[in-house]
Amino acid sequence: MTSSAGGRILRLVASPVGVLASTAYRARRQAHVQEVRRKLGAKWHAAKAHPVSATGAGLLGSAPTRSVCIKYVPHGRGWLCHSPDREGMVRGTGITMDNKGFAALQEKVRGQVITSDHPLYDASRTVYNGMIDKRPAAILRVSQVADVIAGVNFARDAGVSLALRGGGHSAPGFGTCDGGLVLDFADRRGVRVDPAAVTARAEAGTTWADFNHATNAFGLATTGGIIGSTGVAGLTLGGGIGYLARKYGLSCDNLKSADVVTAEGKFLTASATENDDLFWALRGGTGNFGVVTSLEFNLHPVDVVYGGVVIYLLEHAEAVAQLFRDYIATAPEDMGIFLGFHQGPPVPFLPEEFHGKPVVVVVGG
Ligand SMILES: Cc1cc2nc3c(=O)[nH]c(=O)nc-3n(C[C@H](O)[C@H](O)[C@H](O)COP(=O)(O)OP(=O)(O)OC[C@H]3O[C@@H](n4cnc5c(N)ncnc54)[C@H](O)[C@@H]3O)c2cc1C
Structure with missing residues (x-):
């Protein structure tokens, strides 16, 4: 029937x-991630900076040396703890902060800092997967790049875990954490299309529905997710497969540049010509090579879709x-x-x- x-x-x-495509894609992506970690581990990760718990926990950017990301530790056939919001991360750092501790962060940002005593706390900690029930110490609704820098510096200096939330679609709940600080980009959903350059820049909270709506007005598109509510940031940083992938490649193939705040709180741009190794890592190496604040994409003429x-x-x-x-x-x-x-x-x-x-x-x- x-x-x-x-x-x-x-x-x-x-x-x-x-x-078939997703099996082949996963294998290619896994190989890419392993290669990224092997080549860039020493440079971009705080690999030796933190005490390691039995589960391989670390913490974003408290390393005294150059560090953009949490650590990766060998685990079975792969690596453990690519994201700061894993359970092991929280247990590993063991550092949480009470609501009052976040008052200092609120003074430094324009976005709202939501702690457990706030009426919006439960709504704010909810992610797409209803089985995920994590309780961050605070959620910072980012209003601009300055907030990201302040949030990263605050989490690093206080030693609390940091999780990054774009569209909130991560099935295992990597966009949130227990006991740490979540940078939530839900209010940063602007898309600027440059029809002459045939590119578009999306802020880190943009969903694919937002993005497609913006580019469709110009008869343009790029490879995005199958479902509109998925985040542009998380999907692209992990590769990104969608309806246009057979013709135009993965989402990460269409990434032209990304603005990034490193774990040191430093702002930089990664592209084929600037910080090209970081750019290579961002294109499918999964998230958390720093905090991406916006992503620039190459577009293609796509008009009527059946x-x-x-x-x-x-x-x-x-x-x-x-x-x-x-x-x-x-x-x-x-x-x-x-x-x-x-x-x-x-x-x-x-x-x-x-x-x-x-x-x-x-x-x-
Ligand atoms: C219903 C559904 C449909 C999906 N469809 C597709 C699909 O068609 N194609 C596909 O390829 N995948 C698909 N996925 C998988 C999806 O791409 C990943 O779960 C992706 O991580 C979601 O991105 P997000 O921004 O919504 O997630 P979030 O939960 O917000 O973030 C997940 C992780 O992405 C990283 N990240 C997010 N924002 C940033 C940032 N600003 N800077 C640095 N790192 C960041 C972080 O590691 C974060 O922990 C789907 C998932 C679901 C649940």
Whole structure:
């Protein structure tokens, strides 16, 4: 059984490109991240600066030497603790601060510092994944780059963990933390399109829905996420795969430059010509190589997009996946489609009996 929605729907032929592409993508991304860490570990990470707990905890930027990021420690086949908000990080630093301690930070910033006694605390600590229930000591709603510098300096000097939140979509909750300070970019969602240069600069709290809305007015786009509410920052820094990736590459391939505040509280720009090693790390090396305050992208002419979704019952999964695989091998690069396994969404075009039941979804355009 199939079902479809939308006005002008592309007739989608199913094949498992989503599955295959994401497997290949993950392998490439993992290799890239390992290479980044091997080459840049000494230069950009505070690798020897902190006491290491059993879980490999460290802390952003309290190193006396040049340091942009928390440390990475070997763990099993990979590395542990790429993000300051892991549980181990909090246990490792063991440093928290009471609400009064953050009054000093509020004096230094224009954005609001929200601690647990604030009426907006619970709403502010909520992230996309409802299973994540972390309680930061404070959330700073960043209003400008000066706030980022102040926040980084404050966290470093006080020794509290720091987490960075763009769109808040990290499934494991890397955009928040227990007991530390969250820099929340939700108020920084401006996008400036330069149609002559065919580029756009997005602030670090921009979602892909914000970005697409801004660039679409100029008949331009770049590779973004499949879902509009995902953050531009977190997605791009981790690689970024989306509908336009087959034609224009990953989101990080389209990153032209990024403004960054380092763990020392220093502002710099990373691009192919400035701090090029950091730029290389930012393009898929995952987050936390410093705090990215804005990202500049190359754009492409993308005007009318035809898209749609086709839903199959799980019993047809094998046939759908095989067809999908065979089709996508030679499909034109304009076609960006994904196959995934989902629970039947409660949408009007899907009969109610399939709501909440496992289904195969082919989506794209
Ligand atoms: C529903 C859903 C759909 C998704 N779809 C896609 C998709 O189509 N394609 C794809 O490639 N991925 C997708 N993802 C994965 C997504 O790209 C990652 O979870 C990404 O980290 C989310 O970015 P964010 O800014 O929303 O996350 P956040 O939770 O805000 O941040 C996650 C991490 O990103 C880093 N980060 C965020 N902001 C900054 C900053 N300003 N400076 C430095 N580092 C920062 C930090 O490490 C942070 O801990 C999806 C995830 C979900 C939940």
